[in-house]
Amino acid sequence: MSPIPPSPSASPGARPEVALFVTCLVNVMRPQIAEATIALLEQAGCAVVVPPSQTCCGQPALNAGDAEGAKAMARHQIEVLEPYAHIVVPSGSCTATLAHDYPTLLAGDPVWEPRARALASRIHEVLSFLHDVLGHRPAPVRLEASATYHDTCSGLRELGIRAQPRQLLRSVEGLELRPLPEPDTCCGFGGTFCVKYPAISDAVVAEKTAAIRSTGAEILLGGDLGCLMNMAGKLKREGSAIRAYHTVELLAGRGGEPALGEER
Known part of the structure; x- marks a missing residue:
């Protein structure tokens, strides 16, 4: 697959410019994911820009029924991200909000709906972008470990991301990828769902962690920090020693660094 072309305003021979939408959770809880994403995109030949005025994509407000608040955030993000030919997001749920929910949320608005639809065509989840758009195989790194992969609901159902992460993980030498039973079952997070219905969420994630433990894997991987x-x-809380990483962290050679919940 040929590399993506640079944006129309770029000079001949320039690297394609890609804007990174960091996401709230990555920014606050795990900035290493953004760092790994930038490293992979630069390795693939992209010039990465992090728009400074980006904020929440509006998904929590939308899930909570605050349509007007979500619309305000959508309009802001559209203005921030419009200048870029490609916008990459290290989260399936935020990608789905930007690409799928914005056009629906702003439907009927003669100014904002066309802008939302135009932006949606340039929004990409990072693993899909690397595999499907760039056709990029990350530089080989080595990690002697066993891992299992969780398919997030938004990435799987709204974006069609299933094979891409597994194909990309082949570049990690020494990594044994073990199949997860019922991989397309929800983990129970669901954004604000886990706050509204904690007992149900806990019951769902208990089934998921039982499946994860049954693989005997040392590492849990996924594409959505939440x-x-x-x-x-x-x-x-169950006393398991299984360590969790975003997939881009392993692809960027950061599998030896502290996992989620471990001190850096």
Whole structure:
């Protein structure tokens, strides 16, 4: 697959410019994911920009029924991200909000709906972007470990991300990827769902962690920090030694660094 072309305003021979939408959780809880994403994109030949005025994508407000608040955040993000030919997000749920929910949320608005639809065509989840758009195989790194992969609901159902992370993980030499029973089952996080319905959420994640432990894997991988935090937290409370990472961290050679919940 050919590399993506640079943006129309770029000079001949320039690297394609990609904007990184960091996401709230990554920014606050695990900035290492953003660092790993930038490293992988630069390795693939992209010039990465982090727009400074980006904020929440509006997903929590939308899930809570605050349509007007979500619309205000959507309009802001559209203005911030419009200048870029490609916007990459290290989260399936935030990608789905930007690409799928914005056009629906702003439907009927003669100004904002067309802008939302135009932006949606340039939004990419990071693992899909690396595999499907760039056709990039990350530089080989080595990690002697066993891992299992959790398919997040938004990434799987709204974005069609299933094979891409597993294909990319082949670049990690020494990594044994073990299949997770019922991989397309929700982990129980669901954004604000786990706050509204904690007992149900806990019951769902208990089934998920039981499946994870049954693999005998040392590492849990995924593409959405919210899901990983939910599962990693439950595993820790259960006394499990399984360590959790975002997939980009392993691909960027950071599998030897502290995992979620471990001191850096």
